[in-house]
Amino acid sequence: xxxxxxxxxxxxxxxxxxxxxxxxxxxxxxxxxxxxxxxxxxxxxxxxxxxxxxxxxxxxxxxxxxxxxxxxxxxxxxxxxxxxxxxxxxxxxxx
Amino acid sequence: xxxxxxxxxxxxxxxxxxxxxxxxxxxxxxxxxxxxxxxxxxxxxxxxxxxxxxxxxxxxxxxxxxxxxxxxxxxxxxxxxxxxxxxxxxxxxxxxxxxxxxxxxxxxxxxxxxxxxxxxxxxxxxxxxxxxxxxxxxxxxxxxxxxxxxxxxxxxxxxxxxxxxxxxxxxxxxxxxxxxxxxxxxxxxxxxxxxxxxxxxxxxxxxxxxxxxxxxxxxxxxxxxxxxxxxxxxxxxxxxxxxxxxxxxxxxxxxxxxxxxxxxxxxxxxxxxxxxxxxxxxxxxxxxxxxxxxxxxxxxxxxxxxxxxxxxxxxxxxxxxxxxxxxxxxxxxxxxxxxxxxxxxxxxxxxxxxxxxxxxxxxxxxxxxxxxxxxxxxxxxxxxxxxxxxxxxxxxxxxxxxxxxxxxxxxxxxxxxxxxxxxxxxxxxxxxxxxxxxxxxxxxxxxxxxxxxxxxxxxxxxxxxxxxxx
Numbered sequence: 061x062x063x064x065x066x067x068x069x070x071x072x073x074x075x076x077x078x079x080x081x082x083x084x085x086x087x088x089x090x091x092x093x094x095x096x097x098x099x100x101x102x103x104x105x106x107x108x109x110x111x112x113x114x115x116x117x118x119x120x121x122x123x124x125x126x127x128x129x130x131x132x133x134x135x136x137x138x139x140x141x142x143x144x145x146x147x148x149x150x151x152x153x154x155x
Numbered sequence: 156x157x158x159x160x161x162x163x164x165x166x167x168x169x170x171x172x173x174x175x176x177x178x179x180x181x182x183x184x185x186x187x188x189x190x191x192x193x194x195x196x197x198x199x200x201x202x203x204x205x206x207x208x209x210x211x212x213x214x215x216x217x218x219x220x221x222x223x224x225x226x227x228x229x230x231x232x233x234x235x236x237x238x239x240x241x242x243x244x245x246x247x248x249x250x251x252x253x254x255x256x257x258x259x260x261x262x263x264x265x266x267x268x269x270x271x272x273x274x275x276x277x278x279x280x281x282x283x284x285x286x287x288x289x290x291x292x293x294x295x296x297x298x299x300x301x302x303x304x305x306x307x308x309x310x311x312x313x314x315x316x317x318x319x320x321x322x323x324x325x326x327x328x329x330x331x332x333x334x335x336x337x338x339x340x341x342x343x344x345x346x347x348x349x350x351x352x353x354x355x356x357x358x359x360x361x362x363x364x365x366x367x368x369x370x371x372x373x374x375x376x377x378x379x380x381x382x383x384x385x386x387x388x389x390x391x392x393x394x395x396x397x398x399x400x401x402x403x404x405x406x407x408x409x410x411x412x413x414x415x416x417x418x419x420x421x422x423x424x425x426x427x428x429x430x431x432x433x434x435x436x437x438x439x440x441x442x443x444x445x446x447x448x449x450x451x452x453x454x455x456x457x458x459x460x461x462x463x464x465x466x467x468x469x470x471x472x473x474x475x476x477x478x479x480x481x482x483x484x485x486x487x488x489x490x491x492x493x494x495x496x497x498x499x500x501x502x503x504x505x506x507x508x509x510x511x512x513x514x515x516x517x518x519x520x521x522x523x524x525x526x527x528x529x530x531x532x533x534x535x536x537x538x539x540x541x542x543x544x545x546x547x548x549x550x551x552x553x554x555x556x557x558x559x560x561x562x563x564x565x566x567x568x569x570x571x572x573x574x575x576x577x578x579x580x581x582x583x584x585x586x587x588x589x590x591x592x593x594x595x596x597x598x599x600x601x602x603x604x605x606x607x608x609x610x611x612x613x614x615x616x617x618x619x620x621x622x623x624x625x
Contacts, residue, residue: 074419076238111424113231118429122209125172128179130194137198138190148189148291151240154283 063088063095158350158388160381161358162310164373165345166323167301168333169279170214176278176300177205177248177428184295185339197297199243205427211300212431214332215255215276216441218302221330221448222271222323224259226438231430232276235420240292241280248298249277251422255431256302261326262450263318264466270307277301302332308347308358313381317374320344324370325449329472343368348380350388359384360394364401364408376401379408446472447479459483460490467494471507480513485520492519492537511540518550522560526612532559561612565619568603568611572619575602588624596620 068088072079079087134147143150175182178196196203219226230253234246254275260268278298284291304323310316324342328335335341349361362384364376384394399408447455449469456465456478468474468490481489496506511519519540523533536554539545545553554560562568575581581602584595596617603616 070419074236074238074421113424114426114429116429119432121207121429122212123179123206125174125208125210126179127174127181130180132195132198134188134190134193137193137195140198140200145289145291146189147191148284148293149240151290151292153285153288153290154240 063092156389157353158359158381158385159353159355160311160377161308161349161351161361162312162316162377163308163347164306164310164316164319165347166304166306166320167279167343167345168218168304168323168327169341170211170300170302170332171334172208172210172214172300174208174210175298176208176211176276177298179206182299187295189291189293189295192295193297197243197294199245205248205298207428207431208300211276212255212433213441214300215274215302216433216438217330217445218304218327218332219256219259219274220442220445221326221332222256222259222261222274222304224271224274225257226433226442227253227255227257228435228438229253229430229432230255230275232425232428233422234425235422237420239280240290241283241297243281243294243297247278247280248425248428249303250275252424253430256304261306261319261322263315263322264453264462265315265318267309267315267318269309269315269319272305272307274302274304277303313374313377316346316377317370320373321370322449325469325472329448329475330445331472337368340368344373346373346376346380348377348384349394350381350384359388360396362394362396362408363398365398367401372401372403375403375406376408379406383408446476449475452479455479456486456490459486464490464494467497471497473510474507477510477513477516481516482520485517485524488520488523489516492534495534496538506541509541509546511546515540515550522550522554526563526615527560528554529559529561529612532557532561535559558608558610560610562607562610563612563615565615568607568615569619571606571611572603572616572623575599575606576623578602585624 065084065088068079068084068091071077072084138144138147138149141149172182174180175192175194175197178194180194180197181187181192184192196205216226230250232248233251235249235251236246238245254273256271256274258273259271261271262268279296279301281292281294281297284293306319310319320342324335324337327333327342333341344367345363345365346367347361347363349359351357351359362380364380367373367376380399387394395410398411400411401408452469452475453465460468468478474493478486478490478493519528519533519536522528522536523530528536532554535557536550536559539553539557540550545556548556562571576585581599584598587595588599599620600613600616603620604611604613
């Protein structure tokens with residue numbers, strides 16, 4: 061599978077990454093190698109196999125609708141953010 | 156050229172669970188400090204594991220059944236990726252491939268059926284407040300359980316769009332899955348509108364108006380879009396596929412950032428949440444808890460309550476339950492009383508928080524039927540049944556205390572009439588009546604009413620006067 065420059069730039073934009081010119085090419089080569097490696101799986105015929113979404117074979121792991129005291133306080137959680145104002149997380153203006 | 160509008164609506168409903176969809180914190184953040192209802196799971200700290208709230212699954216089953224939908228035996232969650240400060244995870248947990256609620260339909264009061272494509276469970280996003288040079292993030296709303304209901308494009312007018320949203324709101328409130336507080340965003344509507352020539356089989360390019368939170372704004376936004384798109388098409392221009400914002404004050408939609416490329420959310424299965432598998436017994440058991448729906452009441456009350464009155468009362472689920480308990484022969488008069496109060500009084504909704512009992516309402520209608528209460532007095536006693544000072548004393552006691560019970564005892568009334576006719580100031584009126592002046596009868600009835608302190612039944616008094624003066 062061919063990875064074009066536009067693909068890398070598109071993925072970078074979706075992921076909010078800023079890339080140097082040189083990184084665009086090297087990332088493209090890396091990604092191409094990864095996809096080539098994974099593509100070995102294409103040799104297998106999986107048309108009659110159900111997709112595996114998770115490997116533990118659990119289902120219906122539900123909890124009760126009951127409020128529990130949290131270990132972390134608001135102050136502790138807010139302390140993890142870079143900027144805080146009026147008990148809220150302050151971010152550059154987005155619209 | 157004549158164009159046919161085609162409208163599809165997506166509706167987000169916040170579920171009334173105690174805790175959030177994936178964490179054990181308080182889901183009711185009304186009146187609470189920002190970021191005070193947030194767990195490390197909502198905060199998306201590394202290593203946190205979401206755990207599904209079973210109550211949200213149960214409410215989703217009820218919501219689905221309220222819309223005549225199939226419930227899927229198997230459903231699961233997916234990650235929808237996007238970067239925005241309202242979502243610390245960097246993705247929304249939703250059900251993209253296998254939703255819990257399958258196809259169904261909603262029938263509008265007009266009889267129009269709007270098919271439901273599917274509905275799914277997902278977590279809400281946080282709230283952003285924008286300032287001049289920065290934005291503030293409050294994560295209280297992160298992962299409040301939502302069901303998103305996706306309709307088929309079966310709606311073709313602004314009126315039907317309004318009625319569909321209102322009926323959905325009623326269904327969700329009757330089913331008890333949401334608080335249904337539109338002002339606080341408990342239900343939000345995204346409306347897709349396109350126009351195509353009437354004889355065309357292909358749909359036109361659509362515009363999406365997002366985040367409408369009232370039925371009226373849905374109706375107005377659709378009206379505006381129909382006229383905007385008609386003008387563009389008539390001028391030979393193309394409709395751009397875009398998201399548009401609604402401004403309630405100007406009554407207009409405006410284009411927001413137009414997306415040149417298709418959205419790319421890179422959906423992938425959510426590995427942290429095992430799938431939901433529901434046995435048919437479990438689904439049936441939950442579905443049994445669904446109370447009567449608006450369409451059931453329309454059938455039950457048909458011919459007993461007028462359609463107009465019923466549609467007013469159908470906004471209030473607890474009221475409908477109470478009306479269903481009262482004697483059918485009193486349904487009409489009691490419904491009319493409620494409708495007149497709801498139309499005339501400012502208090503509406505909170506008036507209905509604590510309803511009179513079926514017995515109190517039956518007694519009231521029965522006293523009115525027996526003419527023990529005049530229609531004015533009936534309404535007065537009706538209002539007192541809601542009065543915290545008066546309620547729970549029983550209708551008869553309240554009517555007695557207020558001295559509103561009409562005197563229907565004919566012997567007693569005759570005595571009062573005799574007293575009045577003895578009074579010198581009524582002599583002239585008596586003569587006039589005998590001389591053929593019918594209108595003085597009203598004066599004499601008034602005098603009797605005064606003498607009885609307003610308790611006499613006026614029509615009975617009139618009959619007695621006529622006999623005595625003939």
